[in-house]
Amino acid sequence: MTRAAECDAASEGVEGQRRDAASAAAARWRAVWATRATVATRPDEAGLYLALAPMDGVTDAVYRELMTGLYDGRSGISVCVSEFVRVTRDAVPAAVLRREVPELERGGRTAAGVPVFVQLLGGDPEPVAQTARTAASLGALGVDLNFGCPAKTVNNHDGGATLLKYPRRIEAIVGRARALVPAHVPVTMKMRVGWDSCAGIEEVARAAEAGGAAWITVHARTRAQLYQPPVVWHALALARAAVKVPVVANGDLRELGDLAACAAQSECEAFMIGRGAMARPELFAQIRGQVDERMSEAALAELLIRYHAMLLASGVVASRALARVKQWLRMAADMDAGLAPLFDAIKVLPAWELVAPALSRGCRGSC
Ligand SMILES: Cc1cc2nc3c(=O)[nH]c(=O)nc-3n(C[C@H](O)[C@H](O)[C@H](O)COP(=O)(O)O)c2cc1C
Known part of the structure; x- marks a missing residue:
């Protein structure tokens, strides 16, 4: 075998191993997904x-x-x-x-x-x-x-x-x-x-x-x-x-x-x-196949309101709890631009008394 042929055979061998590993991985994934x-x-x-x-x-x-x-x-x-x-x-x-x-x-x-x-x-x-x-x-x-x-x-x-x-x-x-x-x-x-x-x-x-x-x-x-x-x-x-x-x-x-x-x-x-x-x-x-639908913006807003209440109940001070809610929504908006208007609607509001109703209103007509 020439050097070039040896080289081709070796790389085919490596490629073959890679294909085998990928198909074994695909089979494992199908089994886990089931x-x-x-x-x-x-x-x-x-x-x-x-x-x-x-x-x-x-x-x-x-x-x-x-x-x-x-x-x-x-x-x-x-x-x-x-x-x-x-x-x-x-x-x-x-x-x-x-x-x-x-x-x-x-x-x-x-x-x-x-x-x-x-x-x-x-x-x-x-x-x-x-x-x-x-x-x-x-x-x-x-x-x-x-x-x-x-x-x-x-x-x-x-x-x-x-x-x-x-x-x-x-x-x-x-x-x-x-x-x-x-x-x-x-x-x-x-x-x-x-x-x-x-x-x-x-x-x-x-x-x-x-x-x-x-x-x-x-x-x-x-x-x-x-x-x-x-x-x-x-x-x-x-x-x-x-x-x-x-x-x-x-x-x-x-x-x-x-x-x-x-x-x-x-x-x-x-x-x-x-x-x-x-x-x-x-x-x-x-x-896991338990829910089909994406959580609505209104449900997410409700979750944030619950999060805020839980933070206060755990002893977090009001300013920090407010910052946490804004941080969550900012990060969520970074992940999904569709949430940016909701974040924009609350980001400069200085107090929870303003943020909570803005979250509840969502973006209907307000942002
Ligand atoms: C704000 C922030 C804080 C993080 N803190 C930690 C941490 O304490 N320990 C850790 O192992 N990874 C930490 N990470 C990394 C995440 O656990 C994760 O590896 C990274 O965000 C990528 O995964 P994701 O795209 O699903 O967020 C942090 C990431 C972010 C954005």
């Missing part, structure tokens, strides 16, 4: 795993309670991950974990019974692991480690996505947490595809697996991209092929059809959804 009404609480459990993404300053305990309580508690959400708790030199005390994740007082679940994983962010294995052990002793049903945060202040202080440059350190952090947390409590990790390219994604995924991560969630962007397009679902297939533990796909899942497109490109069949659910709180239930 069971989508079943809420898997782990990505390796029967049914479909759909996690609510952590969003610092957004998905607090009140938001988690509201979202998991939708449809009489049949929200379709498998698991919530808390906003990150920063761990620096010393382990975080139990009182702080209880404050940040109040569900710990209730067996680590929201009122609707959905498990809440405690997310920790730090670069030093020992205090992170000790904090993970404390979280587990308080009843956390899982501990997630954050290697995806792109914030400069965090990255400049040895936390979040900066660790993607040092897979051995990720292995050490995950490994130490795994060693201190009881075996029945999963230790998971969340990452981006890489710092400024996805070239190292396999190595990072393997490091997390070697450390003992039960599964790996990947936001399909580099740190350099922050939240800019394009979302690179296809890069997740590299991680998927590199490890045996499940890989959960995350990033820009905004409507029903996105799931199949992401599954085809990422070869993943478990998902995490964040911002998309702010414009479409029904998304989880819709994916």
Whole structure:
């Protein structure tokens, strides 16, 4: 065989393997989709795993309670991950974990019974692991480690996505947490595809697996991209092929059809959804086939009014509660331009007494 023929045969072999992997992934996805009404609480459990993404300053305990309580508690959400708790030199005390994740007082679940994983962010294995052990002793049903945060202040202080440059350190952090947390409590990790390219994604995924991560969630962007397009679902297939533990796909899942497109490109069949659910709180239930219709603007407005009441009831001050409602609607409008007029109608209103009626009126004639 000539060199050129050898080369052609080799690349056909690689292409053949890739096709085989893609068709195996398509078959897995069809099987999981057929069971989508079943809420898997782990990505390796029967049914479909759909996690609510952590969003610092957004998905607090009140938001988690509201979202998991939708449809009489049949929200379709498998698991919530808390906003990150920063761990620096010393382990975080139990009182702080209880404050940040109040569900710990209730067996680590929201009122609707959905498990809440405690997310920790730090670069030093020992205090992170000790904090993970404390979280587990308080009843956390899982501990997630954050290697995806792109914030400069965090990255400049040895936390979040900066660790993607040092897979051995990720292995050490995950490994130490795994060693201190009881075996029945999963230790998971969340990452981006890489710092400024996805070239190292396999190595990072393997490091997390070697450390003992039960599964790996990947936001399909580099740190350099922050939240800019394009979302690179296809890069997740590299991680998927590199490890045996499940890989959960995350990033820009905004409507029903996105799931199949992401599954085809990422070869993943478990998902995490964040911002998309702010414009479409029904998304989880819709994916499971429980609701057909999109939530109306009036129903979304009602939900925001309920959110505001729940924030006040939880002790949040009025100005902060108002800001939270505006933030939700601003993020929803970023996801779905159709909601921009409603956001425009409330964004400059200075008090809830004006915002509530504007929400109730919606855009009929007023915006
Ligand atoms: C305001 C905001 C705060 C976030 N905070 C966290 C966080 O605390 N921990 C984390 O792992 N990811 C955090 N993320 C990233 C999201 O969990 C998710 O990976 C990202 O938004 C992409 O998914 P989406 O397109 O479904 O929103 C945050 C994202 C946003 C927009």
